[in-house]
Amino acid sequence: xTQTSRPPKSEGVRTRDFLGPIAAGFVILVLIQAxxxxxxxxxxxxxxxxxxxxxxxxxxxxxxxxxxxxxxxPRPGDVVVFKGPASWNNSFSVERSDNVLLRGVQNLMAxxxxxxxxxxxxxKRVIATGGQVVSCxxxxxxxxxxxQPISQxxxxxxxxxxxxxxxxxxQCGGAYFGPVEVPAxxxxxxxxxxxxxxxxxxxxxxxLQGTVPTSNIRGKVEAVVLPxxxxxxxxxxxxxxxxx
Numbered sequence: 001x002t003q004t005s006r007p008p009k010s011e012g013v014r015t016r017d018f019l020g021p022i023a024a025g026f027v028i029l030v031l032i033q034a035x036x037x038x039x040x041x042x043x044x045x046x047x048x049x050x051x052x053x054x055x056x057x058x059x060x061x062x063x064x065x066x067x068x069x070x071x072x073x074p075r076p077g078d079v080v081v082f083k084g085p086a087s088w089n090n091s092f093s094v095e096r097s098d099n100v101l102l103r104g105v106q107n108l109m110a111x112x113x114x115x116x117x118x119x120x121x122x123x124k125r126v127i128a129t130g131g132q133v134v135s136c137x138x139x140x141x142x143x144x145x146x147x148q149p150i151s152q153x154x155x156x157x158x159x160x161x162x163x164x165x166x167x168x169x170x171q172c173g174g175a176y177f178g179p180v181e182v183p184a185x186x187x188x189x190x191x192x193x194x195x196x197x198x199x200x201x202x203x204x205x206x207x208l209q210g211t212v213p214t215s216n217i218r219g220k221v222e223a224v225v226l227p228x229x230x231x232x233x234x235x236x237x238x239x240x241x242x243x244x
Contacts, residue, residue, distance in 0.1 A: 037065035037219055040081055040121060046191035046198070047123055048156045050079065051221075052230060061226040062123070062234065064219035074126050074187055074214060076145065077239040079221040082189070084120035085213070087206035088198075123221060124189035124199050125154070127239070130214075134188045135178025142171055142242050143190070144178075149242040154235075156193045177201050186211040 042053035042060040053059040064081045074080055128134040128145045135144050142149035155173065168175035173194020180200075182188050188211055191197025200210035221234045 048193040050192045058227045060224045063223045066219040068220050078126045078236045081123050081218045083216040089120045126187045127190050128182050128188040130184040133179045133181050136172035151239040151242045185214050
């Protein structure tokens with residue numbers, strides 16, 4: 001009797017051939033985001049005009065790299081992405097599907113940077129670092145660091161809004177504050193859209209006095225990559241001295 005040979009399991013072989021590269025690619029993406037950098041989406045207008053974001057518009061997607069801070073500390077003028085300290089997280093939540101399979105897909109997408117990974121990620125500009133004293137009081141012509149006015153050329157110049165001189169000024173971008181001495185290994189951050197930014201000033205009553213530990217920093221913003229009309233490098237100027 002002639003024995004009938006079985007066709008080769010070519011389909012199974014092809015499937016297995018794909019699984020290895022896909023898994024390897026996923027691991028590489030996770031490692032890149034853990035140690036090199038990733039992209040983020042700007043969720044609001046708190047960093048206008050440097051970074052653009054608003055409800056229902058083409059929000060900026062930014063490239064953020066971690067490598068710089070392996071060799072040096074953040075410095076005033078750097079635009080950084082960071083995890084909000086505990087007191088910054090009161091209204092933060094991440095939506096996940098009740099469907100187990102869909103939730104798994106969402107978690108995988110978060111792992112490769114296409115969705116929120118569950119951290120309250122924020123973007124602001126570093127104004128002062130550990131050991132420096134930051135403030136803005138009546139009569140100051142800018143935010144002051146160690147008693148000297150800093151450069152504010154990058155700040156959004158909003159339309160004139162009435163400000164009670166007993167409470168704040170345009171130079172401060174709102175209410176007076178400080179002086180606050182920034183603890184070691186921490187930074188004081190503010191949005192470039194000073195009058196519309198919940199930054200260090202909004203958290204002065206917490207145990208960190210509004211400062212952010214450098215261990216919370218996830219990287220330095222290097223460029224806007226999308227939309228193409230806004231593509232370009234994000235500058236980190238030396239803000240330590242205001243123009244005369």
